[in-house]
Amino acid sequence: xxxRKYEEFRPIFFPGSIAVLGVxxxxxxxxxxxxxSLLESGFSGGVYAVNPRGGEIGGRPVYTxxxxxxxxxxxxxxxxxxxGILDVIEDCAGKGVKAAQIYTGGFSESETDEGRRLEKALVxxxxxxxxxxxxxxxxGVYSPAHKLPYGMTGFVGESGPVGFVSQSGGxxxxxxxxxxxxxxxxxxxxxxxxxxxxxxxxxxxYLAEDPATKIIGAYIEDTRNGSRxxxxxxxxxxxxxxxxxxxxxxxxxxxSVASHTGSLAAPEAVWAALLRQTGVIGxxxxxEMVDTLMVFQHFxxxxxxxxxxxxxxxxxxxxxxxxxxxxxxxxxxxxxVFQGETQRRLKELLPPVGTIIYNPLDIGGQxxxxxxxxxxxxxxxxxxxxxxxxxxxxxxxxxQPVYVRxxxxxxxxxxxxxxxxxxxxxxxxPGGTSEEERVAVERRLINARIPVFPTMERAAAAMGNVxxxxxxxxxxxx
Amino acid sequence: xxxRKYEEFRPIFFPGSIAVLGVxxxxxxxxxxxxxSLLESGFSGGVYAVNPRGGEIGGRPVYTxxxxxxxxxxxxxxxxxxxGILDVIEDCAGKGVKAAQIYTGGFSESETDEGRRLEKALVxxxxxxxxxxxxxxxxGVYSPAHKLPYGMTGFVGESGPVGFVSQSGGxxxxxxxxxxxxxxxxxxxxxxxxxxxxxxxxxxxYLAEDPATKIIGAYIEDTRNGSRxxxxxxxxxxxxxxxxxxxxxxxxxxxSVASHTGSLAAPEAVWAALLRQTGVIGxxxxxEMVDTLMVFQHFxxxxxxxxxxxxxxxxxxxxxxxxxxxxxxxxxxxxxVFQGETQRRLKELLPPVGTIIYNPLDIGGQxxxxxxxxxxxxxxxxxxxxxxxxxxxxxxxxxQPVYVRxxxxxxxxxxxxxxxxxxxxxxxxPGGTSEEERVAVERRLINARIPVFPTMERAAAAMGNVxxxxxxxxxxxx
Numbered sequence: 001x002x003x004r005k006y007e008e009f010r011p012i013f014f015p016g017s018i019a020v021l022g023v024x025x026x027x028x029x030x031x032x033x034x035x036x037s038l039l040e041s042g043f044s045g046g047v048y049a050v051n052p053r054g055g056e057i058g059g060r061p062v063y064t065x066x067x068x069x070x071x072x073x074x075x076x077x078x079x080x081x082x083x084g085i086l087d088v089i090e091d092c093a094g095k096g097v098k099a100a101q102i103y104t105g106g107f108s109e110s111e112t113d114e115g116r117r118l119e120k121a122l123v124x125x126x127x128x129x130x131x132x133x134x135x136x137x138x139x140g141v142y143s144p145a146h147k148l149p150y151g152m153t154g155f156v157g158e159s160g161p162v163g164f165v166s167q168s169g170g171x172x173x174x175x176x177x178x179x180x181x182x183x184x185x186x187x188x189x190x191x192x193x194x195x196x197x198x199x200x201x202x203x204x205x206y207l208a209e210d211p212a213t214k215i216i217g218a219y220i221e222d223t224r225n226g227s228r229x230x231x232x233x234x235x236x237x238x239x240x241x242x243x244x245x246x247x248x249x250x251x252x253x254x255x256s257v258a259s260h261t262g263s264l265a266a267p268e269a270v271w272a273a274l275l276r277q278t279g280v281i282g283x284x285x286x287x288e289m290v291d292t293l294m295v296f297q298h299f300x301x302x303x304x305x306x307x308x309x310x311x312x313x314x315x316x317x318x319x320x321x322x323x324x325x326x327x328x329x330x331x332x333x334x335x336x337v338f339q340g341e342t343q344r345r346l347k348e349l350l351p352p353v354g355t356i357i358y359n360p361l362d363i364g365g366q367x368x369x370x371x372x373x374x375x376x377x378x379x380x381x382x383x384x385x386x387x388x389x390x391x392x393x394x395x396x397x398x399x400q401p402v403y404v405r406x407x408x409x410x411x412x413x414x415x416x417x418x419x420x421x422x423x424x425x426x427x428x429x430p431g432g433t434s435e436e437e438r439v440a441v442e443r444r445l446i447n448a449r450i451p452v453f454p455t456m457e458r459a460a461a462a463m464g465n466v467x468x469x470x471x472x473x474x475x476x477x478x
Numbered sequence: 479x480x481x482r483k484y485e486e487f488r489p490i491f492f493p494g495s496i497a498v499l500g501v502x503x504x505x506x507x508x509x510x511x512x513x514x515s516l517l518e519s520g521f522s523g524g525v526y527a528v529n530p531r532g533g534e535i536g537g538r539p540v541y542t543x544x545x546x547x548x549x550x551x552x553x554x555x556x557x558x559x560x561x562g563i564l565d566v567i568e569d570c571a572g573k574g575v576k577a578a579q580i581y582t583g584g585f586s587e588s589e590t591d592e593g594r595r596l597e598k599a600l601v602x603x604x605x606x607x608x609x610x611x612x613x614x615x616x617x618g619v620y621s622p623a624h625k626l627p628y629g630m631t632g633f634v635g636e637s638g639p640v641g642f643v644s645q646s647g648g649x650x651x652x653x654x655x656x657x658x659x660x661x662x663x664x665x666x667x668x669x670x671x672x673x674x675x676x677x678x679x680x681x682x683x684y685l686a687e688d689p690a691t692k693i694i695g696a697y698i699e700d701t702r703n704g705s706r707x708x709x710x711x712x713x714x715x716x717x718x719x720x721x722x723x724x725x726x727x728x729x730x731x732x733x734s735v736a737s738h739t740g741s742l743a744a745p746e747a748v749w750a751a752l753l754r755q756t757g758v759i760g761x762x763x764x765x766e767m768v769d770t771l772m773v774f775q776h777f778x779x780x781x782x783x784x785x786x787x788x789x790x791x792x793x794x795x796x797x798x799x800x801x802x803x804x805x806x807x808x809x810x811x812x813x814x815v816f817q818g819e820t821q822r823r824l825k826e827l828l829p830p831v832g833t834i835i836y837n838p839l840d841i842g843g844q845x846x847x848x849x850x851x852x853x854x855x856x857x858x859x860x861x862x863x864x865x866x867x868x869x870x871x872x873x874x875x876x877x878q879p880v881y882v883r884x885x886x887x888x889x890x891x892x893x894x895x896x897x898x899x900x901x902x903x904x905x906x907x908p909g910g911t912s913e914e915e916r917v918a919v920e921r922r923l924i925n926a927r928i929p930v931f932p933t934m935e936r937a938a939a940a941m942g943n944v945x946x947x948x949x950x951x952x953x954x955x956x
Contacts, residue, residue: 105832153876155876168796168797168798168800170798171797171798173876174872174908174910176876180910181913221797221800247801248803249808251807252803252804252806252812253800256796256799256800256803256838257800260797284935287908287935318587318646319644319648319697320648320649320652321738322738323731324734325728325734326725326726327763329731330728334730352588356738358734398628398631398651398654430652430656430764430765431656432659433658439914455763455765
């Protein structure tokens with residue numbers, strides 16, 4: 001791994017000061033919103049607005065050029081029209097700018113010769129000037145520890161172990177936004193758009209070196225150099241879980257990719273090799289990405305593939321057990337028969353009718369007192385043939401408050417049990433008539449680092465991904 | 479089709495009076511809760527409690543036997559222990575009861591010889607007595623037009639076109655509960671458990687004859703007689719959309735089925751033939767079932783496979799378009815290139831930078847005024863190469879109120895446009911930081927009969943199912 005990247009990319013992720021180029025007089029254009037976003041984020045370095053017309057915005061000066069700013073400027077966000085891009089880069093070079101995040105579009109993604117020519121000229125010029133370019137046609141960098149907000153959102157959340165690299169600014173934002181609700185905490189996110197100077201591999205290598213990043217996710221539409229990507233991915237996934245959502249998996253998707261970031265989608269063979277040879281986890285949707293990152297974040301150690309599934313306390317029962325068996329084994333996981341001792345103890349604890357003493361375990365309806373649940377969970381938890389527990393609960397059922405109260409009691413138990421022993425526990429909590437209450441329950445569990453999924457299939461996919469990562473890593477690297 | 483079934487099953491779905499057997503003194507056992515549920519539901523016929531010990535409950539008499547009830551009793555709900563079941567059936571026969579819904583478990587699903595013997599004896603006895611049996615080991619019937627609540631929930635919703643047959647009482651309840659949030663309205667739901675006298679085919683044939691039922695869903699763990707099922711399914715799917723979720727699709731699922739309803743899961747070959755030969759739609763999860771029923775209910779006519787995908791107004795953009803292409807074409811749908819005239823008109827309407835004039839169409843961010851959206855939607859709607867429109871919107875983005883307000887405006891437009899022309903329109907509205915607001919938006923759209931999905935993949939699966947049903951029906955039956 002090129003260990004110099006962590007230092008080299010410092011101006012991108014930890015700039016001391018930032019100028020925003022292309023701030024309109026009313027501050028409502030893209031440049032204006034980037035500028036406001038930085039001011040609101042708590043970023044402690046200098047933030048300067050630039051527009052050739054000069055003037056003032058919110059009582060602060062608008063500089064006519066980067067060179068006319070009377071302070072040091074380490075990085076810039078560029079939101080001027082594409083036609084002015086080369087002059088602007090030259091202006092930046094004169095000021096000693098080290099990194100430029102380019103929001104401006106109209107380059108190769110326009111699928112015109114003019115756009116492609118301009119992009120090539122931009123990269124050449126920036127190289128000559130020693131300026132690192134993020135983009136163009138991108139939302140840029142989110143670096144919460146340094147109070148750099150994502151794009152124009154002004155948002156800075158808690159920092160944490162998840163690094164994310166996205167060829168799409170919109171998807172990058174959605175991963176953060178949906179991720180917040182699942183407790184995800186990010187080290188860095190970078191939307192790199194056309195990726196014309198630095199591409200996904202560069203950012204992935206950076207995150208691999210970054211000590212704050214423990215888990216790496218990526219949304220990738222192309223890799224210009226398949227073998228370089230493969231090589232890097234294998235090294236990265238050896239040390240840190242790496243999950244990739246690929247855009248352009250179908251013919252129609254491939255067509256869309258060209259008009260989005262001017263990229264050529266990588267051939268199927270490269271992707272198949274990636275997943276087979278590197279230990280990288282491939283996912284098929286944004287939600288599967290977020291779910292998988294959530295599990296990696298909450299369980300920062302290896303998880304096996306053998307689960308116990310428990311339902312029946314707040315709705316569910318036999319049919320839910322059958323669906324669970326189908327969903328989890330369909331995702332490569334196993335529901336082993338409980339050990340003899342486990343079965344014997346469960347039979348002592350639970351009545352014979354209305355329960356199913358089996359795996360999936362149906363503990364039989366509302367009549368079971370909460371202490372029994374604690375004991376059942378302990379018994380299953382102590383079964384050495386089980387690697388993790390999936391608990392299925394309904395927060396609401398036809399709006400009956402009894403279910404909401406009951407699920408509150410159940411959650412106390414789950415949170416306590418988790419603290420007692422620490423065998424991974426995840427919850428499936430499907431939607432329905434009590435959606436608002438369900439969202440509150442989900443937040444409470446997630447705050448206790450218990451992953452929650454709205455459907456069985458999403459739980460199965462995420463847990464399957466996590467367990468295969470650890471299995472594959474063992475196979476590939478011992 | 480056996481046209482007599484609609485008449486024959488009248489006592490099951492439209493009983494004039496109901497006795498509940500096995501109501502405990504405190505009314506808190508299963509029998510007591512069935513009894514309370516009936517009293518709360520608004521059911522207009524007689525409702526009577528039975529327990530050999532007699533007494534009173536809530537100021538109403540508890541009869542010591544069915545025969546001692548001084549009124550006519552057309553149907554019963556049985557929640558007494560399994561050992562007493564044969565005596566109870568004889569008691570019912572003496573009173574001229576026509577139908578018995580048996581909640582009691584402990585029959586073949588217990589996987590004991592004793593349980594299997596008892597179930598056989600129960601069926602024989604009931605046949606001799608001319609009593610139709612629903613169950614045993616089931617939640618029974620939901621018949622909202624007749625104010626029969628589902629199980630012990632007391633719930634009676636609006637009645638509508640969806641019939642549902644479920645081998646699992648828990649899943650049947652979840653389909654209703656989740657269904658409510660998607661605007662589903664049911665004609666009848668029946669949970670039939672072990673299905674020892676009447677099985678899925680009987681109920682499916684009933685729903686096929688039922689004029690109130692226009693769409694049929696089923697959760698099925700086994701079909702004892704594969705060829706009978708196949709034959710019936712083919713006739714049914716010819717006239718009404720029929721969607722089946724199969725429990726026991728995997729080896730572990732098959733094992734679970736045995737302990738749930740004492741059934742043998744049907745061999746893979748039967749299911750493969752079912753989907754190939756009958757035009758029945760197979761789904762892989764509860765959510766896919768509810769989503770598909772929702773689309774069939776809201777669009778009560780044929781839908782083709784060519785869609786236009788529109789995003790970008792409230793977040794999303796290029797990466798969302800790529801994901802959409804992958805998800806929808808992966809589900810067998812097509813995103814055709816727009817007709818020349820459509821492209822020309824869109825180029826007139828939208829700026830060249832920040833938009834993608836293509837299918838998926840990215841209309842380019844928050845700066846677009848709402849009138850433009852109306853015009854863009856009209857243009858796409860008039861493209862004869864497009865069968866339906868998928869609109870992607872984010873209600874929230876980092877909790878910014880501007881997105882919530884914007885999505886309210888967008889929804890006004892969508893609802894108005896739907897009324898204008900009526901080409902099917904569905905919305906994908908992913909979760910995130912503004913989940914509460916999203917739920918409110920979803921309700922508003924669903925009330926306007928616009929199907930809403932929380933993920934792209936769920937929209938793709940449901941629309942793919944609906945369009946293949948119509949295509950297959952045309953192929954099979956012209």
